Amino acid sequence: MTRAAVYLPDRRSRSEGRSGPGRLEEIELDVLEVGSAHVVLPEATVRDERGGALFTGDGLGRGLVFDPSAGGGPMADAAADRAARAFGVVNAAFHTQRALRYVSGLLGHPLPRLLVRIGMHEQTRRWGGGHYRLPGQGVGADPDATSPAGEVHLGGGAGFVATSGTDRHFRAPAHNPAIVCHEVGHHVCRHTADFRLNRLRPPGQQTNKKRAVDEGTSDVITAILLDTADIYGWHRHRIPEYDRRRRKLDPRWTMAHFQGGRHGDPHADGTVWASACWSARQRVTATGADPTRFDTLLLLGLELFGRDNPAGLTGDALRERRHFSRLLAAMVEADPAMAPHVLAAMAEHGIHLGVSNNDLSRAARMGGSRLAADA
Ligand SMILES: [Zn+2]
16 A cells, blocks of 8 residues: 545535645555556556656655645646646546446446546647547547557646635646546446447447447446535536536436437536436435445446347447436346335436437426327
Protein backbone atom coordinates (compact mmCIF):
# COMPACT_ATOMS: atom_id res chain seq x y z
CA MET A 1 0.00 0.00 0.00
CA THR A 2 1.23 3.48 -0.85
CA ARG A 3 0.21 6.72 0.79
CA ALA A 4 -1.65 8.90 -1.75
CA ALA A 5 -3.51 12.21 -1.79
CA VAL A 6 -6.84 12.09 -3.65
CA TYR A 7 -10.21 13.79 -3.87
CA LEU A 8 -12.76 11.66 -2.02
CA PRO A 9 -16.42 12.03 -3.06
CA ASP A 10 -17.96 15.18 -1.58
CA ARG A 11 -21.76 15.21 -1.41
CA ARG A 12 -21.90 18.82 -0.27
CA SER A 13 -23.12 21.51 -2.64
CA ARG A 14 -21.14 24.65 -3.22
CA SER A 15 -23.42 26.58 -0.89
CA GLU A 16 -22.61 24.00 1.80
CA GLY A 17 -18.93 24.76 1.48
CA ARG A 18 -17.69 22.51 -1.29
CA SER A 19 -14.73 24.18 -2.95
CA GLY A 20 -13.21 21.57 -5.23
CA PRO A 21 -13.92 18.40 -7.22
CA GLY A 22 -13.80 16.42 -3.96
CA ARG A 23 -12.62 16.33 -0.36
CA LEU A 24 -8.80 16.27 -0.29
CA GLU A 25 -7.63 13.35 1.85
CA GLU A 26 -4.72 10.95 2.18
CA ILE A 27 -5.57 7.29 1.67
CA GLU A 28 -3.73 4.01 1.01
CA LEU A 29 -3.57 3.02 -2.67
CA ASP A 30 -2.80 -0.50 -3.85
CA VAL A 31 -0.05 0.19 -6.42
CA LEU A 32 2.17 -2.43 -8.07
CA GLU A 33 4.59 -0.07 -9.79
CA VAL A 34 5.28 3.65 -10.23
CA GLY A 35 6.94 4.80 -13.48
CA SER A 36 8.04 8.27 -14.49
CA ALA A 37 4.52 9.28 -15.55
CA HIS A 38 2.37 6.21 -14.85
CA VAL A 39 1.16 3.97 -12.08
CA VAL A 40 0.35 0.29 -12.46
CA LEU A 41 -2.47 -1.09 -10.30
CA PRO A 42 -3.62 -4.71 -10.13
CA GLU A 43 -6.69 -3.79 -12.27
CA ALA A 44 -5.53 -0.87 -14.42
CA THR A 45 -2.66 1.24 -15.68
CA VAL A 46 -2.97 5.03 -15.53
CA ARG A 47 -0.58 7.14 -17.60
CA ASP A 48 -0.02 10.81 -18.38
CA GLU A 49 0.75 10.95 -22.11
CA ARG A 50 2.11 14.50 -22.32
CA GLY A 51 5.75 13.64 -21.74
CA GLY A 52 8.01 14.61 -18.89
CA ALA A 53 8.69 12.88 -15.61
CA LEU A 54 6.11 13.35 -12.87
CA PHE A 55 7.15 10.78 -10.28
CA THR A 56 10.88 11.35 -9.98
CA GLY A 57 12.92 13.61 -7.73
CA ASP A 58 11.44 15.42 -4.77
CA GLY A 59 8.21 14.34 -3.22
CA LEU A 60 8.39 10.56 -3.66
CA GLY A 61 9.52 10.22 -0.06
CA ARG A 62 5.95 11.04 0.81
CA GLY A 63 4.56 8.30 -1.40
CA LEU A 64 2.04 9.57 -3.93
CA VAL A 65 1.07 12.72 -2.07
CA PHE A 66 0.93 15.72 -4.41
CA ASP A 67 -0.69 19.12 -4.23
CA PRO A 68 -3.65 19.34 -6.63
CA SER A 69 -2.64 22.97 -7.20
CA ALA A 70 -6.20 23.98 -8.12
CA GLY A 71 -5.95 21.78 -11.21
CA GLY A 72 -2.72 23.33 -12.54
CA GLY A 73 -3.11 24.45 -16.15
CA PRO A 74 -1.85 27.33 -18.25
CA MET A 75 -2.03 29.94 -15.48
CA ALA A 76 -0.01 27.85 -13.00
CA ASP A 77 3.79 27.91 -12.81
CA ALA A 78 5.74 24.87 -14.01
CA ALA A 79 6.17 23.31 -10.56
CA ALA A 80 2.48 23.67 -9.69
CA ASP A 81 1.39 22.29 -13.06
CA ARG A 82 3.71 19.29 -12.63
CA ALA A 83 2.30 18.62 -9.16
CA ALA A 84 -1.24 18.94 -10.55
CA ARG A 85 -0.49 16.44 -13.31
CA ALA A 86 1.04 14.00 -10.80
CA PHE A 87 -2.02 14.43 -8.58
CA GLY A 88 -4.25 13.81 -11.62
CA VAL A 89 -2.62 10.43 -12.37
CA VAL A 90 -2.96 9.37 -8.72
CA ASN A 91 -6.53 10.63 -8.37
CA ALA A 92 -7.65 8.95 -11.61
CA ALA A 93 -5.92 5.74 -10.43
CA PHE A 94 -7.71 5.85 -7.09
CA HIS A 95 -11.19 6.32 -8.60
CA THR A 96 -10.55 3.70 -11.27
CA GLN A 97 -9.47 1.20 -8.61
CA ARG A 98 -12.32 2.13 -6.29
CA ALA A 99 -14.92 1.78 -9.05
CA LEU A 100 -13.58 -1.49 -10.46
CA ARG A 101 -13.23 -3.05 -7.00
CA TYR A 102 -16.78 -2.12 -6.03
CA VAL A 103 -18.19 -3.51 -9.26
CA SER A 104 -16.12 -6.70 -9.34
CA GLY A 105 -16.95 -7.31 -5.68
CA LEU A 106 -20.67 -7.31 -6.50
CA LEU A 107 -20.25 -9.30 -9.72
CA GLY A 108 -18.00 -11.84 -8.02
CA HIS A 109 -15.28 -11.66 -10.68
CA PRO A 110 -12.83 -9.10 -12.05
CA LEU A 111 -13.28 -7.17 -15.30
CA PRO A 112 -10.60 -7.03 -18.01
CA ARG A 113 -7.73 -4.65 -17.27
CA LEU A 114 -8.33 -1.03 -18.11
CA LEU A 115 -5.87 1.51 -19.49
CA VAL A 116 -6.46 5.16 -18.55
CA ARG A 117 -4.58 7.77 -20.59
CA ILE A 118 -4.45 11.43 -19.57
CA GLY A 119 -3.68 14.39 -21.82
CA MET A 120 -5.13 12.87 -25.00
CA HIS A 121 -6.37 14.54 -28.19
CA GLU A 122 -4.84 17.94 -27.46
CA GLN A 123 -3.00 18.58 -30.73
CA THR A 124 -5.40 21.30 -31.86
CA ARG A 125 -7.24 22.40 -28.74
CA ARG A 126 -7.42 21.89 -25.01
CA TRP A 127 -9.92 19.25 -23.86
CA GLY A 128 -11.76 19.18 -20.54
CA GLY A 129 -13.66 15.94 -21.08
CA GLY A 130 -13.21 12.20 -21.28
CA HIS A 131 -14.37 9.23 -23.31
CA TYR A 132 -14.13 5.45 -23.39
CA ARG A 133 -12.66 3.96 -26.53
CA LEU A 134 -12.26 0.57 -28.16
CA PRO A 135 -10.17 0.04 -31.30
CA GLY A 136 -12.35 0.21 -34.38
CA GLN A 137 -13.84 2.13 -37.27
CA GLY A 138 -16.99 4.16 -37.83
CA VAL A 139 -18.58 6.67 -35.47
CA GLY A 140 -16.22 7.60 -32.64
CA ALA A 141 -13.28 5.83 -34.33
CA ASP A 142 -10.05 6.71 -32.60
CA PRO A 143 -6.70 5.73 -34.12
CA ASP A 144 -5.08 6.20 -30.70
CA ALA A 145 -7.18 3.46 -29.07
CA THR A 146 -5.23 0.23 -29.24
CA SER A 147 -6.31 -1.87 -26.25
CA PRO A 148 -8.93 -4.45 -27.32
CA ALA A 149 -10.32 -4.53 -23.74
CA GLY A 150 -10.91 -0.76 -23.83
CA GLU A 151 -9.28 2.47 -22.69
CA VAL A 152 -10.35 5.67 -21.00
CA HIS A 153 -9.01 8.88 -22.52
CA LEU A 154 -9.05 12.05 -20.43
CA GLY A 155 -8.18 15.50 -21.72
CA GLY A 156 -5.46 17.52 -20.05
CA GLY A 157 -8.05 20.10 -19.05
CA ALA A 158 -9.73 23.20 -20.47
CA GLY A 159 -11.31 26.27 -18.92
CA PHE A 160 -11.89 27.15 -15.30
CA VAL A 161 -14.52 26.65 -12.63
CA ALA A 162 -14.93 29.70 -10.41
CA THR A 163 -14.74 28.50 -6.81
CA SER A 164 -15.30 31.74 -4.92
CA GLY A 165 -15.04 35.47 -5.56
CA THR A 166 -11.50 35.38 -6.88
CA ASP A 167 -10.39 31.73 -6.80
CA ARG A 168 -10.73 29.44 -9.75
CA HIS A 169 -10.00 25.84 -10.50
CA PHE A 170 -8.63 24.52 -13.80
CA ARG A 171 -11.01 21.91 -15.26
CA ALA A 172 -8.66 18.91 -15.36
CA PRO A 173 -10.77 15.76 -15.92
CA ALA A 174 -8.33 13.54 -14.01
CA HIS A 175 -9.03 15.64 -10.93
CA ASN A 176 -12.79 15.16 -11.28
CA PRO A 177 -14.08 11.89 -9.74
CA ALA A 178 -17.38 12.19 -11.67
CA ILE A 179 -15.69 12.15 -15.07
CA VAL A 180 -13.41 9.23 -14.14
CA CYS A 181 -16.29 7.17 -12.68
CA HIS A 182 -18.53 7.79 -15.73
CA GLU A 183 -15.85 6.53 -18.13
CA VAL A 184 -15.09 3.48 -15.97
CA GLY A 185 -18.88 2.92 -16.06
CA HIS A 186 -18.64 2.47 -19.84
CA HIS A 187 -15.95 -0.19 -19.30
CA VAL A 188 -18.36 -1.98 -16.94
CA CYS A 189 -21.13 -1.79 -19.58
CA ARG A 190 -18.82 -3.05 -22.34
CA HIS A 191 -17.86 -6.15 -20.35
CA THR A 192 -21.30 -6.97 -18.93
CA ALA A 193 -24.34 -5.93 -21.00
CA ASP A 194 -22.25 -5.20 -24.11
CA PHE A 195 -25.03 -3.02 -25.57
CA ARG A 196 -23.38 -2.86 -29.01
CA LEU A 197 -22.49 -6.56 -29.25
CA ASN A 198 -18.81 -5.76 -29.54
CA ARG A 199 -17.95 -9.30 -28.51
CA LEU A 200 -19.30 -10.46 -31.89
CA ARG A 201 -17.01 -8.04 -33.74
CA PRO A 202 -13.29 -8.62 -34.49
CA PRO A 203 -11.02 -7.09 -31.77
CA GLY A 204 -9.82 -4.31 -34.09
CA GLN A 205 -13.30 -3.48 -35.42
CA GLN A 206 -15.23 -2.54 -32.31
CA THR A 207 -17.83 0.20 -32.35
CA ASN A 208 -17.70 3.20 -30.05
CA LYS A 209 -21.20 4.47 -30.71
CA LYS A 210 -23.06 4.71 -27.42
CA ARG A 211 -26.78 4.58 -26.79
CA ALA A 212 -28.79 6.30 -24.10
CA VAL A 213 -28.91 3.11 -22.01
CA ASP A 214 -25.09 3.01 -21.96
CA GLU A 215 -24.76 6.71 -21.01
CA GLY A 216 -27.50 6.46 -18.38
CA THR A 217 -26.08 3.30 -16.83
CA SER A 218 -22.64 4.94 -16.62
CA ASP A 219 -24.26 7.97 -14.94
CA VAL A 220 -26.10 5.89 -12.33
CA ILE A 221 -22.90 3.93 -11.60
CA THR A 222 -21.26 7.34 -11.05
CA ALA A 223 -24.09 8.40 -8.72
CA ILE A 224 -23.69 5.16 -6.74
CA LEU A 225 -19.93 5.63 -6.40
CA LEU A 226 -20.21 9.31 -5.43
CA ASP A 227 -23.36 8.83 -3.33
CA THR A 228 -25.14 11.79 -4.89
CA ALA A 229 -27.73 12.44 -7.60
CA ASP A 230 -26.04 15.70 -8.57
CA ILE A 231 -23.09 13.90 -10.11
CA TYR A 232 -21.72 16.80 -12.15
CA GLY A 233 -22.89 19.54 -9.79
CA TRP A 234 -19.41 20.84 -9.09
CA HIS A 235 -18.24 21.65 -12.61
CA ARG A 236 -21.74 22.28 -14.06
CA HIS A 237 -22.95 24.48 -11.24
CA ARG A 238 -23.80 27.28 -13.67
CA ILE A 239 -26.36 25.04 -15.42
CA PRO A 240 -29.62 25.13 -13.43
CA GLU A 241 -30.82 21.84 -11.91
CA TYR A 242 -34.00 21.98 -14.01
CA ASP A 243 -31.89 21.95 -17.21
CA ARG A 244 -31.23 18.42 -18.42
CA ARG A 245 -27.66 19.39 -19.43
CA ARG A 246 -26.84 19.50 -15.71
CA ARG A 247 -27.47 15.73 -15.77
CA LYS A 248 -28.67 15.69 -12.20
CA LEU A 249 -30.69 12.52 -11.60
CA ASP A 250 -34.19 13.63 -10.67
CA PRO A 251 -37.75 12.23 -10.49
CA ARG A 252 -38.80 14.93 -13.01
CA TRP A 253 -37.03 13.20 -15.94
CA THR A 254 -39.48 10.75 -17.50
CA MET A 255 -39.88 9.12 -20.92
CA ALA A 256 -41.84 12.24 -21.94
CA HIS A 257 -38.40 13.92 -22.18
CA PHE A 258 -36.83 11.13 -24.20
CA GLN A 259 -35.93 12.23 -27.74
CA GLY A 260 -34.30 9.15 -29.30
CA GLY A 261 -33.52 8.91 -33.00
CA ARG A 262 -30.74 10.60 -34.86
CA HIS A 263 -31.21 13.99 -33.21
CA GLY A 264 -31.50 12.87 -29.60
CA ASP A 265 -28.43 13.28 -27.38
CA PRO A 266 -27.72 9.90 -25.73
CA HIS A 267 -26.42 11.70 -22.63
CA ALA A 268 -29.62 13.72 -22.17
CA ASP A 269 -31.79 10.69 -23.00
CA GLY A 270 -29.65 8.60 -20.67
CA THR A 271 -30.54 10.95 -17.82
CA VAL A 272 -34.09 9.53 -17.96
CA TRP A 273 -32.78 5.99 -17.44
CA ALA A 274 -30.24 7.06 -14.78
CA SER A 275 -32.96 8.99 -12.92
CA ALA A 276 -35.32 6.00 -13.02
CA CYS A 277 -32.57 3.74 -11.66
CA TRP A 278 -31.84 6.25 -8.89
CA SER A 279 -35.53 6.34 -7.95
CA ALA A 280 -35.56 2.53 -7.93
CA ARG A 281 -32.50 2.50 -5.67
CA GLN A 282 -34.23 4.83 -3.24
CA ARG A 283 -37.37 2.67 -3.36
CA VAL A 284 -35.33 -0.46 -2.60
CA THR A 285 -33.59 1.33 0.28
CA ALA A 286 -36.96 2.49 1.64
CA THR A 287 -37.89 -1.17 2.24
CA GLY A 288 -35.06 -1.33 4.77
CA ALA A 289 -32.66 -3.04 2.36
CA ASP A 290 -29.09 -1.90 2.00
CA PRO A 291 -28.43 0.26 -1.10
CA THR A 292 -25.98 -2.41 -2.28
CA ARG A 293 -29.04 -4.63 -2.85
CA PHE A 294 -30.00 -2.35 -5.76
CA ASP A 295 -26.40 -1.99 -6.96
CA THR A 296 -26.13 -5.79 -7.07
CA LEU A 297 -29.34 -6.26 -9.03
CA LEU A 298 -28.23 -3.56 -11.48
CA LEU A 299 -24.87 -5.23 -12.09
CA LEU A 300 -26.21 -8.77 -12.21
CA GLY A 301 -28.93 -7.46 -14.54
CA LEU A 302 -26.28 -5.97 -16.82
CA GLU A 303 -24.51 -9.30 -16.86
CA LEU A 304 -27.71 -11.28 -17.52
CA PHE A 305 -28.56 -8.83 -20.32
CA GLY A 306 -25.22 -9.61 -21.98
CA ARG A 307 -25.60 -13.35 -21.64
CA ASP A 308 -28.09 -13.88 -24.47
CA ASN A 309 -26.83 -15.31 -27.71
CA PRO A 310 -28.18 -13.51 -30.76
CA ALA A 311 -27.84 -15.35 -34.07
CA GLY A 312 -25.57 -12.60 -35.36
CA LEU A 313 -24.82 -8.94 -35.55
CA THR A 314 -28.15 -7.95 -37.07
CA GLY A 315 -29.92 -4.60 -36.99
CA ASP A 316 -32.77 -6.15 -34.98
CA ALA A 317 -30.44 -7.61 -32.36
CA LEU A 318 -28.76 -4.22 -31.93
CA ARG A 319 -32.04 -2.29 -31.86
CA GLU A 320 -33.51 -4.47 -29.11
CA ARG A 321 -30.47 -3.85 -26.98
CA ARG A 322 -31.17 -0.11 -26.82
CA HIS A 323 -34.41 -0.61 -24.92
CA PHE A 324 -34.54 0.39 -21.27
CA SER A 325 -37.29 -2.20 -20.74
CA ARG A 326 -34.96 -4.99 -21.77
CA LEU A 327 -32.36 -4.09 -19.16
CA LEU A 328 -35.16 -3.60 -16.63
CA ALA A 329 -36.37 -7.16 -17.32
CA ALA A 330 -32.89 -8.52 -16.62
CA MET A 331 -32.63 -6.48 -13.41
CA VAL A 332 -35.89 -7.80 -11.98
CA GLU A 333 -34.94 -11.32 -13.03
CA ALA A 334 -31.73 -10.90 -11.03
CA ASP A 335 -33.68 -10.10 -7.83
CA PRO A 336 -37.37 -11.13 -8.08
CA ALA A 337 -38.07 -10.21 -4.44
CA MET A 338 -37.25 -6.57 -5.19
CA ALA A 339 -39.06 -6.57 -8.55
CA PRO A 340 -42.29 -4.87 -7.35
CA HIS A 341 -40.34 -1.94 -5.89
CA VAL A 342 -38.07 -1.55 -8.90
CA LEU A 343 -40.99 -1.77 -11.36
CA ALA A 344 -43.08 0.74 -9.40
CA ALA A 345 -40.24 3.29 -9.40
CA MET A 346 -39.57 2.75 -13.09
CA ALA A 347 -43.27 3.18 -13.91
CA GLU A 348 -43.15 6.64 -12.38
CA HIS A 349 -40.58 7.52 -15.03
CA GLY A 350 -42.77 6.00 -17.78
CA ILE A 351 -40.66 2.85 -18.13
CA HIS A 352 -42.57 -0.46 -18.37
CA LEU A 353 -41.56 -3.99 -19.35
CA GLY A 354 -41.80 -5.15 -22.93
CA VAL A 355 -42.13 -1.77 -24.66
CA SER A 356 -39.61 -0.03 -26.94
CA ASN A 357 -38.09 3.30 -25.97
CA ASN A 358 -39.98 5.14 -28.71
CA ASP A 359 -43.33 3.65 -27.69
CA LEU A 360 -42.66 4.43 -24.03
CA SER A 361 -41.80 7.97 -25.01
CA ARG A 362 -44.96 8.38 -27.12
CA ALA A 363 -47.09 6.98 -24.33
CA ALA A 364 -45.51 9.25 -21.71
CA ARG A 365 -46.12 12.31 -23.88
CA MET A 366 -49.77 11.33 -24.19
CA GLY A 367 -50.07 10.91 -20.45
CA GLY A 368 -49.87 7.12 -20.58
CA SER A 369 -53.28 6.70 -22.28
CA ARG A 370 -51.89 5.32 -25.53
CA LEU A 371 -49.93 2.57 -23.78
CA ALA A 372 -52.95 1.60 -21.71
CA ALA A 373 -55.12 1.42 -24.83
CA ASP A 374 -52.59 -0.77 -26.64
CA ALA A 375 -52.09 -3.14 -23.72
ZN1 LIG B 1 -20.37 8.57 -21.70
